[in-house]
Amino acid sequence: RKEVEQDPGPFNVPEGATVAFNCTYSNSASQSFFWYRQDCRKEPKLLMSVYSSGNEDGRFTAQLNRASQYISLLIRDSKLSDSATYLCAVNRASNAGNMLTFGGGTRLMVKP
């Protein structure tokens, strides 16, 4: 089993739709969780950290479910500009630093 797994998609949704992605992780001791956005042929950009209580940033909501070991990203009112690959990242709790293990990414395509 991979340390961090994501459905590769693609998720094809119309503008205005609500879409949600999940990301599962295998190390129950992991403590830090993140969502990154990666546009084609670009570097990943930090979208949001995921806190235990869940957090919201505009149209984006991230949640953590420790019992089931997954994090989620919800995008409301999808825009064409949301089309990208969304990568989840989990810290490698076996070290003292903050090395991240990334999922393979979920591709989102928002259509007019």
Add this chain to the structure above:
Amino acid sequence: GAGVSQSPSNKVTEKGKDVELRCDPISGHTALYWYRQRLGQGLEFLIYFQGNSAPDKSGLPSDRFSAERTGESVSTLTIQRTQQEDSAVYLCASSFRRDQYFGPGTRLLVL
């Protein structure tokens, strides 16, 4: 402010040659990471530097790969005797606390 920068942006080399990739982290960021991303795949951790501590090299795929960092500044990733399977985007990231910020990457193509 200035973000993470990497050079060269693209590198084409012949199998068997050595290559050196450079990363300039964000000023003040004590941690620096190298990742590799093959086409259509996720990021693969390579090596991690934190301040003056010994680097964590646990992700390096073979002894052909090495990296150095001078203090809390520039880092270089060296790949010796390149192979075609080394073709990928090599991404550098830096952080002060938890959040990692990525550079634009170096696209390496080994012919």
